[in-house]
Amino acid sequence: MFGIGSFRSRDCQGLTRRSFLRVGASLPFAAELSASAREAIAAEAPKARSVMLVWLVGAPSHLDLFDPKPKAPAEYRGPFAAIRTRTSGMQFTELLPRLAARSDKFSVVRTNINYDGGHRPAGSIMWTGGKARAGGGEGGEEDPSAYPPHIGSVVARVRQSGDLPGFISLAKGPVGDGVGPSLGYGGGKWGKRFDPFMVNCTKNGEVSIPDLKLLDDLTPARLANRRELLQELNSVRRRVDALQDTQIDTIYRQAYQLLTTSTTLKAFDISEESQQTREAYGRTSFGQSALLGRRLVEAGVPYVQVNWSQFAEVFYEFSDYGWDTHADNFELLADWHGPLLDQVMSTLLDDLEQRGLLETTLVICMGEFGRTPRINNIGSRDHWHPCYFSVWAGGGVQPGRAIGESDARGEQPLTDPITPEMVGTTVLHLAGVSSQQRAQLKVIEGGHVIDDLL
Amino acid sequence: MTFCRIAICSAGIVIAVSAGRSMADEPVRLTHDGAFKFSPAFAAGGDEILYSVHDVPNRVTLMRLHLSDGHQEVIDKTLKSHQLDPIESADRRFLAFCLSSTSPQTVLIVRDRQEKTESRYTPMDARATARGPRILPDNQRVVFTVSQPGGQQIASVDTKCGDYKNLTDSGGTNCWPDISPDGKQIAFSSSRGGSFNIYVMNADGSDVRQVTNEPLRNMRPAWSPDGQRIAFTSVRDGNHEIYISDVDGTNLRRVTNHPARDDYAIWHPDGKRLVMVSQRAGDTDLYLVEL
Numbered sequence: 168m169f170g171i172g173s174f175r176s177r178d179c180q181g182l183t184r185r186s187f188l189r190v191g192a193s194l195p196f197a198a199e200l201s202a203s204a205r206e207a208i209a210a211e212a213p214k215a216r217s218v219m220l221v222w223l224v225g226a227p228s229h230l231d232l233f234d235p236k237p238k239a240p241a242e243y244r245g246p247f248a249a250i251r252t253r254t255s256g257m258q259f260t261e262l263l264p265r266l267a268a269r270s271d272k273f274s275v276v277r278t279n280i281n282y283d284g285g286h287r288p289a290g291s292i293m294w295t296g297g298k299a300r301a302g303g304g305e306g307g308e309e310d311p312s313a314y315p316p317h318i319g320s321v322v323a324r325v326r327q328s329g330d331l332p333g334f335i336s337l338a339k340g341p342v343g344d345g346v347g348p349s350l351g352y353g354g355g356k357w358g359k360r361f362d363p364f365m366v367n368c369t370k371n372g373e374v375s376i377p378d379l380k381l382l383d384d385l386t387p388a389r390l391a392n393r394r395e396l397l398q399e400l401n402s403v404r405r406r407v408d409a410l411q412d413t414q415i416d417t418i419y420r421q422a423y424q425l426l427t428t429s430t431t432l433k434a435f436d437i438s439e440e441s442q443q444t445r446e447a448y449g450r451t452s453f454g455q456s457a458l459l460g461r462r463l464v465e466a467g468v469p470y471v472q473v474n475w476s477q478f479a480e481v482f483y484e485f486s487d488y489g490w491d492t493h494a495d496n497f498e499l500l501a502d503w504h505g506p507l508l509d510q511v512m513s514t515l516l517d518d519l520e521q522r523g524l525l526e527t528t529l530v531i532c533m534g535e536f537g538r539t540p541r542i543n544n545i546g547s548r549d550h551w552h553p554c555y556f557s558v559w560a561g562g563g564v565q566p567g568r569a570i571g572e573s574d575a576r577g578e579q580p581l582t583d584p585i586t587p588e589m590v591g592t593t594v595l596h597l598a599g600v601s602s603q604q605r606a607q608l609k610v611i612e613g614g615h616v617i618d619d620l621l
Numbered sequence: 622m623t624f625c626r627i628a629i630c631s632a633g634i635v636i637a638v639s640a641g642r643s644m645a646d647e648p649v650r651l652t653h654d655g656a657f658k659f660s661p662a663f664a665a666g667g668d669e670i671l672y673s674v675h676d677v678p679n680r681v682t683l684m685r686l687h688l689s690d691g692h693q694e695v696i697d698k699t700l701k702s703h704q705l706d707p708i709e710s711a712d713r714r715f716l717a718f719c720l721s722s723t724s725p726q727t728v729l730i731v732r733d734r735q736e737k738t739e740s741r742y743t744p745m746d747a748r749a750t751a752r753g754p755r756i757l758p759d760n761q762r763v764v765f766t767v768s769q770p771g772g773q774q775i776a777s778v779d780t781k782c783g784d785y786k787n788l789t790d791s792g793g794t795n796c797w798p799d800i801s802p803d804g805k806q807i808a809f810s811s812s813r814g815g816s817f818n819i820y821v822m823n824a825d826g827s828d829v830r831q832v833t834n835e836p837l838r839n840m841r842p843a844w845s846p847d848g849q850r851i852a853f854t855s856v857r858d859g860n861h862e863i864y865i866s867d868v869d870g871t872n873l874r875r876v877t878n879h880p881a882r883d884d885y886a887i888w889h890p891d892g893k894r895l896v897m898v899s900q901r902a903g904d905t906d907l908y909l910v911e912l
Binding site for chain 2: 241242244245246247248250261264339370442443445446447449450451480481482483484485486487488491493494495497498501502503506542544545546547
């Protein structure tokens, strides 16, 4: 099911006029650059044709998942036992038995650091590959245009993606916490045209584009008449002042092409998957989003961000069971977070491998930071950004490695810390964005790759 | 044999499904919506099951399954925040559950249908949670888990949510309490020994005894109606399976053996069957298991 606006249609004729308007605004990449400009920054042949960032918003505990400390004192260790993996010398906790059995498919970095302990700034730092420089973005800056572009925006700007958007983020809305989204979510100083194309996927696999509720009178039946559709779009274009863009014709053509071309629409239609595959990912929004992400990668989308939830928090009235487990960490991880992560990530890796996609798809799974190694005074864990984990697979990454070592309590890196700049540089390198191109675009200048992963 | 089972069964849908099956030990799927469910509890003498479900992306909702016709209904359509861990007293006077609030905490709610009142216990710490309530058979107190300064403990309040008492005071995490049918003992899980294991204590928190001693998780104990056995989830083989043992840990029996997750076992009041949450068909649903 693919739904846009306030109704759904299998053949994607359920479009509202606002849908086209908003989708047009979300499809900047091919339209933004002239042919000569594209040629000038043409990407190198990438090891990773696509990148999938599996984003665990809210910050999962590194000690309770990928970096257990079974010999640490009880006030650090937590209740989850360490189990062996297929990788010599690497243990996970008992919450991840399936991933432990597949550790030869991926590598784990155990010395990631972030520069901030707040969800919103830390998310922006990881997504953009470092602290915001001149122009703000640090400490309370509320203007997204002050931020560097998201790595996904960079990849999408450089890479061609055919009829599909170059950067798709799968969530109900911009990802962040209860205060608001992490403002490094998109194009930043490059403009909203480089924001991700947001797509929501429900637990039943129903796909929709958020915030498309305007112009509901444009029904599927009316959209069946393409001449009428074009007239409608022209009418909308004349009426709307919000999009002052000289490339608007191109944008509309892109939007029209995306939403009326059956080959591109098929990428969004999870119902084409077998029941067995859908069930393997599990009937959750996160699981079905991961499956949709795989379909988008298969269709050639260069950068897909699969979000665990929209909000970091677990239990606020508005929140949707993110990883921000200040209380009830161990019960929640045993009930929901641990088993779900283990199921979805192991299924995703198996699925990509069986389809021959893992070799050309870089998969990164991480959050904005880790959680306090020392258990807090209410028996849970708080924010911890000096040391945490990330999981890397496919797309040029050497699997079966534990990269870096944290100290006996998981508080600090014992080996060189892996910085947000190194994460961003490594992703861009594997996605075929050269250092020269990064310099031209003025993104993560001076960063270097995580050599041990390659 | 099947006919006899039909005759004594109180749940119509179970009767219908059981009558058509030749393998009594194969779990019977009771729901088919596939949404992630947890914390089931029998109500109405075994005719209904209450549970929590990840219903819509922004909410966990309390549901009631009527076993007579398979109808599922939202328990309270007015609630807009996360609702967790429902339980009713045997006489249906009290409904207890946990509810998220305007801070990242959950509070305990106890509704008295007879007096038409609602009481609330709010943990001291603004981030703390109350979870897993159980109502004593005499309807005098509610036992639950609360995270508080000093750790996560088992506690109890009266049905007006007053007269708070700590029942455990140990290191580690104490959670998933269940009360014996006579109200004299509480089974729970605790990580006080390093990993989650099953323990039993008197209802006042005294005389704690360890039931399981495994390095991997043993969780969610459930007393049998005759008070002699405990069903629980164990991942001792790396996968979530349901086990039963005597209250002292002897006579261990593995009930399920499936590569998918089997979890959250509760006893049917007849003591001959369990209901569990399982992902054995891919989705997450309630299943009936004949013992």
